[in-house]
Amino acid sequence: MSTAPPLSPTARSTVRRGAKRARTDRAELYxxxxxxxxxxLGVVLGDAPVVLPTGYGRDGDTLYLHGSTGxxxxxxxxxxxxxxxxxxxxxxxxxARSAFHHSVNYRCAVVHGAARLVTDPGERLHGFEVLxxxxxxxxxxxxxxxxxxxxAATALLALDLAEASVKVRTGPPxxxxxxxxxxVWAGVLPLRTVVGTPESDPLLPEGVPVPERVLSRxx
Amino acid sequence: MSTAPPLSPTARSTVRRGAKRARTDRAELYxxxxxxxxxxLGVVLGDAPVVLPTGYGRDGDTLYLHGSTGxxxxxxxxxxxxxxxxxxxxxxxxxARSAFHHSVNYRCAVVHGAARLVTDPGERLHGFEVLxxxxxxxxxxxxxxxxxxxxAATALLALDLAEASVKVRTGPPxxxxxxxxxxVWAGVLPLRTVVGTPESDPLLPEGVPVPERVLSRxx
Numbered sequence: 243m244s245t246a247p248p249l250s251p252t253a254r255s256t257v258r259r260g261a262k263r264a265r266t267d268r269a270e271l272y273x274x275x276x277x278x279x280x281x282x283l284g285v286v287l288g289d290a291p292v293v294l295p296t297g298y299g300r301d302g303d304t305l306y307l308h309g310s311t312g313x314x315x316x317x318x319x320x321x322x323x324x325x326x327x328x329x330x331x332x333x334x335x336x337x338a339r340s341a342f343h344h345s346v347n348y349r350c351a352v353v354h355g356a357a358r359l360v361t362d363p364g365e366r367l368h369g370f371e372v373l374x375x376x377x378x379x380x381x382x383x384x385x386x387x388x389x390x391x392x393x394a395a396t397a398l399l400a401l402d403l404a405e406a407s408v409k410v411r412t413g414p415p416x417x418x419x420x421x422x423x424x425x426v427w428a429g430v431l432p433l434r435t436v437v438g439t440p441e442s443d444p445l446l447p448e449g450v451p452v453p454e455r456v457l458s459r460x461x
Numbered sequence: 462m463s464t465a466p467p468l469s470p471t472a473r474s475t476v477r478r479g480a481k482r483a484r485t486d487r488a489e490l491y492x493x494x495x496x497x498x499x500x501x502l503g504v505v506l507g508d509a510p511v512v513l514p515t516g517y518g519r520d521g522d523t524l525y526l527h528g529s530t531g532x533x534x535x536x537x538x539x540x541x542x543x544x545x546x547x548x549x550x551x552x553x554x555x556x557a558r559s560a561f562h563h564s565v566n567y568r569c570a571v572v573h574g575a576a577r578l579v580t581d582p583g584e585r586l587h588g589f590e591v592l593x594x595x596x597x598x599x600x601x602x603x604x605x606x607x608x609x610x611x612x613a614a615t616a617l618l619a620l621d622l623a624e625a626s627v628k629v630r631t632g633p634p635x636x637x638x639x640x641x642x643x644x645v646w647a648g649v650l651p652l653r654t655v656v657g658t659p660e661s662d663p664l665l666p667e668g669v670p671v672p673e674r675v676l677s678r679x680x
Contacts, residue, residue, distance in 0.1 A: 280551055280565060282501040284510035290543035291503035291510045295569055324509035332499055332654075337675060340605035341593045342615070346499060350514055374560045385645055386559035396561070414662040426604055427669050431678055432657035435551075443633040443647040453646050456556060461652060 271408050274351040275300050278329040279377060279461065283307065285315045285325050298327070299369075299376030303403040305353060306360075306369040311397045320359040320397050327353045327401060334430040338415035339422070345415065347430060353406040357399040369398045380455030435461050490627050493570040494519050497548040498596060498680065502526065504534045504544050517546070518588075518595030522622040524572060525579075525588040530616045539578040539616050546572045546620060553649040557634035558641070564634065566649060572625040576618040588617045599674030654680050 275281075275298075283296040292315050299306045305327065309316035319325050334347035360366050367388075374382045388396075415428050437459055440452045494500075494517075502515040511534050518525045524546065528535035538544050553566035579585050586607075593601045607615075634647050656678055659671045 279554070280549065280567070282503075282512050282547060282549070284501075284503040284512035284545070286505050286508065286510050289505065290573065291505050291512075291545045292571075292573075293501050293503035293510075293512050293545040293547040294571065295547065295549040295567065297565070326503070326510045326512040328501060328512040328514065330499065330501070330514040334660075335498070335597060335678075335680075337597055337600060338604065340607070340611075341589065341601055342607045342611040344593055344597050344600060344604075346516065346596070348499070348514065352511075352513065354509065354511075370560065374563055377565070378554060378556055378563050381556060381563060382560055385557065385563075386640055386643065388559070388561045392559075392561040414660075414664070417662075421605055422664055423666060424605065425666060425669050427661065427672050427675065428665055429659055429661040429671070429675075431659050431675055433654055433680060434657060435652055435654050438651035438653060441553075441633075441649045441651065443636075443649075445633070445641055446647055447642060447644060450644050450646050452648075456646065456648075456650055459554075459650055461554075 267408070270410070271351055271403065271406055272300065274331065274349045274408055275305065275329055276376075277331060277349075281327050281329040283315065283319070283325060283327050285318045285323055287314055287318055296327070297373060297377060298329075299372035299374075300403075301368070301372045305401040305403060306372050307357065307399040307401060308370065308373055308396055309399075311395055316397050316399070319357045319399055322356050325355065325357050325401065332433050333412070334432045336411075336415045336430055337428055339417045339424045339426045339428045343415050343417050343421075345411065347411050347413070347432075348409075350409045351406060352409075353401060353403060355401055355405050357401045360398040360400050365400075366393065366398050369400065370396075378455075379459070380453070384453065384455065437461055486627070489629075490570055490622065490625055491519065493550065493568045493627055494524065494548055495595075496550060496568075500546050500548040502534065502538070502544060502546050504537045504542055506533055506537055515546070516592060516596060517548075518591035518593075519622075520587070520591045524620040524622060525591050526576065526618040526620060527589065527592055527615055528618075530614055535616050535618070538576045538618055541575050544574065544576050544620065551652050552631070553651045555634045555649055556647055558636045558643045558645045558647050562634050562636050562640075564630065566630050566632070567628075569628045570625060571628075572620060572622060574620055574624050576620045579617040579619050584619075585612065585617050588619065589615075597674075598678070599672070603672065603674065656680055
């Protein structure tokens with residue numbers, strides 16, 4: 243199955259300068275997954291796809307996903323329906339000399355498979371820790387642990403990374419040779435995600451400082 | 462159908478401070494779509510979902526998507542299969558006093574429907590202009606227009622926004638009352654996407670300046 247992201251018309255054409263390629267290297271897959279905070283989970287409900295943003299965390303070759311036990315998508319995935327989980331980073335806008343060679347630089351991981359509903363209490367707690375630490379490193383041990391009611395309301399899914407692929411596009415546009423002399427600017431406008439100043443909860447008791455785990459956070 | 466993103470266990474629980482809600486306002490739907498560059502297109506292939514990052518542009522209540530005529534997902538969508546197209550913005554990491562109330566602030570638009578393969582040459586050219594201008598404002602008129610070969614290689618899909626919803630989460634964590642006195646920092650670490658310095662294509666002829674449409678670009 244092709245997982246070429248149909249990001250632009252150039253997805254089909256030959257890329258002049260080796261800018262785009264599918265990669266199967268595990269380290270690169272891990273890097274793309276670990277750098278994201280939210281992926282997009284696709285599940286089939288009836289005969290239609292549903293794609294929703296979903297939090298996750300990775301432990302080795304297992305991706306943990308969680309969600310409300312009341313969500314139809316999670317229930318379908320928990321019942322063993324095939325899923326697709328995609329994590330995309332947008333790294334730049336590619337300006338070309340021709341309209342059609344405009345594109346984006348990106349890194350994208352696509353995972354296919356059937357998720358497993360985690361029921362073992364020990365693995366469930368471990369999975370929730372992985373999820374929490376992925377979203378907010380240092381938070382698991384610094385905050386109140388989940389209680390019985392919270393655990394009951396939340397489904398934990400495990401998705402194996404056996405069937406996963408990575409696509410990366412980097413570098414300048416892939417304009418046609420014939421367009422290279424055109425006096426039109428071409429290049430890349432890089433994009434990145436940055437963190438702002440932490441906003442304390444107005445209900446915070448006085449004197450509770452912003453912890454280092456938040457102050458030093460990069461994404 | 463619920464489109465509640467299963468972003469965190471709090472998706473099910475009562476949110477203390479009206480932070481999360483589904484919205485149906487058209488202006489808000491447009492705003493979320495217009496602020497994004499890439500969405501995630503879900504299509505069913507066989508009996509399994511496939512979710513891929515996909516460029517888009519909006520014209521009124523029509524979302525234009527494009528891709529290679531060789532991509533299986535695009536072919537399925539062009540044939541009228543139901544699709545789901547989701548655009549998500551991550552606005553912040555929500556740190557709570559309890560592990561389970563950690564969450565994210567986000568804006569998410571979910572569009573369901575069957576796409577229409579655009580075949581009219583005039584609408585096709587218009588759709589490609591919408592797509593190009595969405596990705597790179599000002600680029601359509603500044604760069605070479607698509608030729609016959611490029612047009613032939615690219616499918617243009619139109620997706621009506623009739624069945625679309627928006628979910629937004631903002632504000633501080635929704636911790637339990639019993640946890641509020643805990644001396645653990647809680648609040649939001651805002652996230653935003655910023656543009657870097659334009660990187661000119663090394664093959665650019667000397668003396669071609671970075672145009673204002675790129676220099677002034679915000680995302």
